[in-house]
Amino acid sequence: MKEINPNDRPSSVSAGRPGSAVYPTTPLGEKFENIPTGRDVEWEPLVDFRRMDVSENTIHGAVAWAHGDEIIHSFGGNVLVYGRSMMKPLMMKPFVEVLKDLDWKQKAISCSSHNGDTEHVAAAQSLLTESEWGLMQ
Structure with missing residues (x-):
């Protein structure tokens, strides 16, 4: 190796x-x-x-x-940490009003981690104009 x-x-x-x-x-x-x-x-x-x-x-x-x-x-100490996944439920709260017109897949991809599976890419692309798809690289 x-x-x-x-x-x-x-x-x-x-x-x-x-x-x-x-x-x-x-x-x-x-x-x-x-x-x-x-x-x-x-x-x-x-x-x-x-x-x-x-x-x-x-x-x-x-x-x-x-x-x-x-x-x-x-x-527990004065420490620099990043919320990452534990913040996802809190991220969704302000999105309730802002994302009210989106479907559930679009809401989920807005504040989730993903592996770039076909379904994930499709949900992300549905939020962007085709000219913005390059932002996903």
């Missing part, structure tokens, strides 16, 4: 576009010094699954409640 040079790792994102950089080799990344990420923070235990009073699985994390710019309460 051919070994891949770490500086020449393949990416599905075109060079120069956001997300095209190779995965950071340090917990802080190369671009943002002294910004903690999830790999170097001591998370707080949020949920502890127990059987017969023996811990089987503990989920760690951080939680914050905010109103505007004011942090009301937080625990």
Whole structure:
């Protein structure tokens, strides 16, 4: 098996576009010094699954409640994280009014991850004019 040079790792994102950089080799990344990420923070235990009073699985994390710019309460560390998939239900809420005229496939593709299957591409293309299809590359 051919070994891949770490500086020449393949990416599905075109060079120069956001997300095209190779995965950071340090917990802080190369671009943002002294910004903690999830790999170097001591998370707080949020949920502890127990059987017969023996811990089987503990989920760690951080939680914050905010109103505007004011942090009301937080625990679990000051950490840079990206919401990604856990934000999808929250993404749909503001879309209710904006996307009300779309069908369910179009609404789903608007805030979902997908593999570019035929059905996914068709749903995404149905939201764009044909001249915009190149944006999906």
